[in-house]
Amino acid sequence: MSSHVENFSILRLAEGILENTKEVIKCLHKSNVALPTFSPTCEELPSTPDFQKLQNRLRTQLEDLQLLVDGPPRFYRHFLMRGYEIAAFQIALDFGFFTLVPSEGDISVGDLANKAGLDQDRTGRVMRLLTTHRFFQESKPGFFSHNSFSIALQGDDELRSLVHYSFDEMLKASAESSVSIKADPFEADSVHCPFFTRFGVPIFDYYKKHPEHSGRFAKAMAGWRKNNYPWSDLRGTVVDVGGGSGHVSIELARLFPHLRFVVQDGSDTMLAQGQQLLTDDIRGRISFTQANFFEPQQYVRASAYIIRQCTHNWADHDVVTIFRSMVPGLEGSAPETPLLINDMILPEPGSNVSRIWERERRQADMVMLVCFGAKQRTVAEFEALLNEADPRYVIRKVNGQGALGLLEVYLDRECGPNNVHS
Structure with a gap:
């Protein structure tokens, strides 16, 4: 009986994979995007929410089918080899394989080894392992070229x-x-x-x-992701708190030429890198200031304050200090000035969300645990820290569907600084 149920489950998964693959193809055709291949010239896939939902649904089914077909012993044997596969990938990165292989044509393993400063034997062994994962391709024995996955790390x-x-x-x-x-x-x-x-x-x-x-x-931190906030409605200056080298402000300045930006960061290195990124069209609208977001915010009369991908780097008590330090800036600005918290938002336990979607966020949470002793947070966790920092904080809007979420937070001026808002 159990065998029949499992066989039926595998068949149902396979049928679902077929149907969702057809939906993916329809979506690509509708977006005028060519079907994906391993060619180095393959087009980038759409990043729309609808397409990502299709991707997650199909990936979940593919993963379940592979797990059921492999079974636990084979899965664990393969999983335990990941560390050694990672070693090959790291060698390729450290010795520059992704940039040394030409974007067009191929390169012999001997020439690649010479350019990398590595012996030919280990160069070939690393490259051949990577090709089994569809990174690079051995166009003919002893000659390697890019495919769509390896070329992405070159350009x-x-x-x-x-x-x-x-x-x-x-x-x-x-x-x-x-x-x-x-x-x-x-x-x-x-x-x-x-x-x-x-x-x-x-x-x-x-x-x-x-x-x-x-x-x-x-x-690595510079990949800008769009947040759903009506920037065109703002007038004046946006303060980018903990903004690093200012990639977010630079992108927003190009999109919204009526806005000015102040990038604040504690690192001279980050601020200096930001200065080098400025172009003539935005140079007069972006300034860089060294500031510590654990200390009271000095810039007042801002149109908005944005803190992006910072709170997840810090433990709860540190985040409370950051939120409390923002209060003087908000108090010195117009009543409707928002504090925009642009960070990943975890789903609440028991939420009905895609397993793949949730896993990506749980993976990011583990990154914070390992590297910072910190965490990604749910809306409820953000709300608790905001309330501890100042009971006047109110979350008015939440957008948690994208790669990064956005909390629109305001200081309720009708509630006294020592009174909890009802």
């Missing part, structure tokens, strides 16, 4: 930086997770986390000590 410096720093600092830190948590099972912050255990300093101090890595980290 996109930000994506390559994201992958490289993840394979370098972050995975080394993650290997210390159990050691770190066993040493301090009830403490979690920037000095009670696996990154500190591995490198002996909090993550931001590490990048101050290693400027050769801080630039890569800045590029």
Whole structure:
């Protein structure tokens, strides 16, 4: 009986995969996007919410089918080899394979080894493992060329930086997770986390000590994701709190030429990199100021304050301090001035969401645990920290559907600073 049920389940999954694949094809045709291939010239897939829902549905079915067909023993045998596969990927990144293989044509394993400064034997072994994962292709014996997945890491410096720093600092830190948590099972912050255990300093101090890595980290964090806020309705100056090198402000300044931006960050390195990114069309509308978001906000009369991908780097008590430090700025601005918290939002436990969608957010939560002793948060968790910082804080709008969520938070002026809003 159980065999019949399982066979039926596998068949139903396969049928669902077929139907959802047809829906994906329809969506691509509607968007005038060619069907994906492994060709280096393959078009980028759409990033619309509807297409992402289709992707997640299909990925979930594909994953379930593979798990059922493989069975537990084969799954674990393959899963336990991931660490060694990661070693090959890291070698390819550290020795520049992704940029050394030409964008067009191929390269012999000998020439690649010479350019990388590595012996030919290990160069070939690493490349051949990667080709089994559809990274690169061996166009003829001993000659390698790009495919759509490897070429993506050649032309996109930000994506390559994201992958490289993840394979370098972050995975080394993650290997210390159990050691770190066993040493301090009830403490979690920037000095009670696996990154500190591995490198002996909090993550931001590490990048101050290693400027050769801080630039890569800045590029990795630079991928701008659109947030659903009506920027065109604002007039005046937006303060980008903890804005790093100002990638968000730079992108917004180009899209909304009527706005001005002040980028605040505690790192001279980040601010200097931001200055170098300015072009003549936006130079007069973006300024950079060194500021610590744990200290009271000095800029007043702003149109909005945005803090993007910062709160997830800090433990709860630190986030309370950050939110409390924003109050002087909000009090010195117009009553309807928003504090925009642009960060990932976790689903509440028991929410009916896609398993793949939730996993991506839970994975990001583990990154915060490993690297910062911090966390991603639900709306309820954000609300509790805001209320602890100042009971006048009110969340008026939540958009949590994209890669990053957006909380629109206001200071309720009708409620006294020492009174809890009803």
